[in-house]
């Protein structure tokens with residue numbers, strides 16, 4: 045019998061030194077050709093497979109590589125890249141990239157959050173006329189490519205039901221799930237072909253079932269795996285449902301004719317496994333090594349967890365709780381980490397070793413290597429008694445500001461802003477010059493004073509440009525920030541930053557999530573010097589710019605020895621002090637960004653209220669020390685916010701700027717029905733696209749917005765920061781934004 049043994053459910057693919065990011069961006073820039081790009085990709089796959097084999101895993105996932113995104117790969121595989129991209133007449137690879145990034149009038153597929161992670165996928169567009177066809181052979185080609193190296197892989201595919209649930213309908217009222225039978229036909233064809241090519245096992249990922257699902261969706265799952273499990277001449281099928289508890293889907297899958305199920309025992313330790321007799325015929329892949337965080341596994345506890353399944357399943361294998369896509373490659377690449385912090389960490393490569401040790405121990409009992417690794421010391425997190433005492437002494441009044449009306453009056457008198465005040469979200473383009481300056485500082489080719497001067501020069505330029513364009517509330521442009529979370533992490537105690545800990549966020553864009561390993565405090569002001577410098581250049585208000593506590597947690601690896609709420613309160617106190625210092629330096633408006641507020645929302649409704657309670661409380665703790673005359677803004681993006689609209693109201697920010705351009709201002713209706721009565725800035729410029737909106741387009745959106753929000757509470761701004769764009773687009777777009785505002789403002793009384 046072919047058993048799974050020890051395995052991982054997926055692996056990073058951007059390259060240990062971001063080789064794929066660099067190659068793809070060079071290809072887009074016309075600096076390398078397709079064959080050079082494909083060679084980089086091939087080498088990355090080869091080194092991944094060889095590394096996983098040499099580490100001693102029993103089975104190795106295949107098809108985990110992607111040039112951009114695995115959901116887009118699936119759409120391509122089944123021939124449903126929308127026609128507008130084929131009409132461009134490009135090569136298959138360029139058609140694929142056009143769908144990812146847009147080209148000319150062919151607007152890109154929508155990019156959206158992947159479950160509760162900081163990864164973003166491209167949303168397939170499906171309609172009643174969608175016809176699937178087996179259009180690609182990526183999983184098959186990569187299977188052969190590995191086999192030629194003597195390595196047998198288990199191709200990983202996105203499961204059919206999750207694929208449909210992630211898609212968006214092209215016609216109102218259409219449910220992509222109605223396409224299930226058509227889609228199962230092409231999956232049937234693919235599985236049959238994979239078997240014929242020699243594939244023993246395939247993995248079908250159904251993470252959509254870690255969230256609440258309707259009875260209709262659960263029966264679609266049942267139907268899908270009755271059909272696929274019932275095929276003759278198919279590979280063995282492993283179905284995964286990671287990022288949480290499978291809930292009722294576990295029984296559905298257990299009673300379907302598939303061979304193996306992977307369960308996430310890290311996020312959902314109390315799963316109902318023992319109560320499901322049907323699992324006795326199946327292989328259970330026990331996800332006991334955390335695939336989403338960077339802490340070393342407690343090997344004894346993990347082994348006990350896996351062993352406890354032995355009576356419930358026909359066979360037990362050991363694995364990660366999810367794909368390893370969300371963790372960095374290799375702890376050994378880091379040379380600057382504190383030894384006590386390092387001793388608590390495991391990145392992808394170290395997690396593979398943990399899985400191997402656990403697999404061996406489950407089969408043959410713990411060996412010496414297992415015992416050594418399990419016994420290796422695990423230093424306790426750094427304690428800061430001052431911070432702990434401060435958090436313990438918090439009272440409800442530390443989370444309440446003066447009533448909004450009172451604040452609004454004080455702010456109106458102090459700021460004297462026009463109706464439809466114009467502003468931007470904070471960052472201006474991160475040019476090659478800015479990044480090079482930072483790289484030179486790191487390399488020692490530029491000293492701190494020289495670096496600071498380059499940043500001040502950039503702030504001079506950005507303030508002058510905004511003044512010339514005629515914006516009302518200015519920003520300093522955030523040139524000094526490598527990333528809106530990492531930058532704060534580098535200036536707070538209790539955080540560690542990595543040098544090479546890159547994790548894919550979308551396409552070629554990566555982040556280095558910081559690690560919150562101990563109690564958090566602020567040794568010195570962080571942003572005050574930059575904001576005060578920018579304010580010294582202009583009489584218009586310059587917004588102070590901070591990242592909020594929820595987003596800092598969401599985009600970091602967070603200690604798991606205390607509730608997130610406690611860590612959030614510590615971060616919030618540091619921000620509260622920063623706001624006080626900004627006020628003292630003459631800053632009149634402070635924006636506290638919370639783009640990840642929606643992202644961290646738990647997948648299951650039963651867990652959501654307690655999350656919303658602590659996250660809103662953390663934001664209020666951060667901001668409520670501000671004087672009534674200080675205007676607090678917040679900014680939200682990258683999600684549909686309808687579901688959390690009450691929480692947004694609960695933030696009690698004076699002004700909320702929110703992504704809206706692509707959804708044609710739908711959020712205004714959500715805000716209105718929630719009785720939201722403070723300032724709002726629905727984005728009128730889609731910064732995710734290189735397209736420059738015309739003044740007319742912006743005016744149309746504004747005319748709609750003034751119907752919903754009175755002019756003195758309506759703000760005009762782009763959807764998000766401008767850091768990923770170039771000046772060639774940003775400058776005309778902002779000029780059009782201001783022109784449109786002046787036009788619409790003139791129509792107001």
Ligand SMILES: Nc1nc2c(c(=O)[nH]1)N[C@@H](CNc1ccc(C(=O)N[C@@H](CCC(=O)N[C@@H](CCC(=O)N[C@@H](CCC(=O)O)C(=O)O)C(=O)O)C(=O)O)cc1)CN2
Nearest residue numbers: 162476479480482483526527528529549552553554555599
């Ligand atoms: N953490 C986080 N998550 C987020 C967002 C975000 O802004 N931050 N935004 C949303 C969308 N996600 C995004 C994620 C990444 C980027 C992004 O632009 N990332 C940059 C890296 C940003 C960075 O860390 N820059 C560093 C390092 C830059 C770099 O690559 N330097 C070169 C050298 C510089 C040169 O010579 O050009 C090198 O190290 O080789 C810096 O500026 O210092 C990239 O992948 O290109 C944008 C959006 C949601 N999630």
Ligand code: MET
Nearest residue numbers: 469470471637639765766
């Ligand atoms: C992803 S939200 C970004 C907010 C930040 N202030 C910026 O403008 O870049």
Ligand SMILES: [Zn+2]
Nearest residue numbers: 639681764765
């Ligand atoms: Zn944003």
